[in-house]
Amino acid sequence: MAGVTDAQPVDGKIVVDGVGKRFQSGSGTVEALRGVNFSVQEGEFVCIIGSSGAGKTTLFRIIAGLEEATDGTVWLDGEPIEGPGTDRGMVFQEYGLFPWRTVLGNVAFGLEQREMSKPARRERAERMIDLVGLGEFVDSYPKELSGGMKQRVGIARALAVNPEILLMxxxxxxxxxxxxQRLHAELLDIWRETGKTVMFVTHDVDEAVTLADRVVVLTGSPGSVHEVVDVDLDRPRARTDEAFAEYEERLRDAIG
Structure with missing residues (x-):
């Protein structure tokens, strides 16, 4: 990764250290991110929000190892991220399920590249399917599932390889x-049960307040960190609470 320094600058499971990203387009150089800095602690649930064009998905792809930063470094456990890895499980808005595979086949896909026996792969996949509440649908195909069910399959598939980080x-x-709303509750249950570190990109302020321990607000073009907000609310969080509304207002004001 461009700009790798000698050591991780601060403590954290993930440390985003001075990350910038520039693209070449037909009209010249486009700067998507500039000087992005923040850290995520082990077991923390962190949301990244921002206005359109603030570079949320670009940053996500750099942390995932799908793109390389032009400047700066992303550190994972003190090592620079230099590409995709099984230490990071990814869930996208597009379900990305194989239509010719059952729920079990989709969840087990990532395990097929590992030295595991077929019974061990099946056992692990079935455990993850049970975890997301789809135990009755192991033999169903994606066309037979609702959108929410498909996304739960995606979460189970990401968790099956036992990543340290869940990127969403x-x-x-x-x-x-x-x-x-139902998926929010289920995701928080999974997070508590597995103890995974979660980084969750969203444009939905309500969603960020519902889920996050902390919210990283990206603003501007190029995108940079405007503020990191600690969400000090007990879970489960009620949207009708005054404190919930205050966090929503604070985040909307930060986004601008």
Whole structure:
């Protein structure tokens, strides 16, 4: 990764250290990110929010190792991220399921590249399917599932390889509001049960306040960190609470 320094500058499971990103386009150089700095502690649930064009997905892809930063470094456990790895499980808004595979086949896919026996792969996949509440659908195909169920398959698939970090890029953006609320509760249950570190990109302020321990607010073009907000609310969080509304207002003001 460009700009790698000798050592991780601060403590954290993930440390984003001076990350910048520039693209070449037909009209010249486009700067998507500039000087992005923040850290994520082990077991923490952190949301990244920002206005359109603030570089949320670009930053996500750099942390995932799918793109290289032009400047700066992303550190994971003190080592620079230099590409994708099984230490990071990814869930996207697009389900990305194989239509010709069952739920079990989709969840087990990542395990097929590992030295595991077929019974061990099946056992691990079935455990993750049970974890996301789809035990009755192991033999179903994606076309037989609702949008929310498909996304739960995606979460189970990401968890099956036992990553240290769960990276989620607007995973609930294409489901209806009622399903989204249910998925929020289920995701928080999974997070508590597994102890995973979660980084969750969203444009939805309500979603960020519902889920996060801390919220990283990206603003501007190029995107940079405007503020990192600690969400000091007990879970489960009620949207009707005055304190919840105050956090929503603070984050909306920060986004601008």
């Amino acid at each position: 890029d607007e995973p609930f953006g294409s489901v209806d509001a009622q399903t989204k």
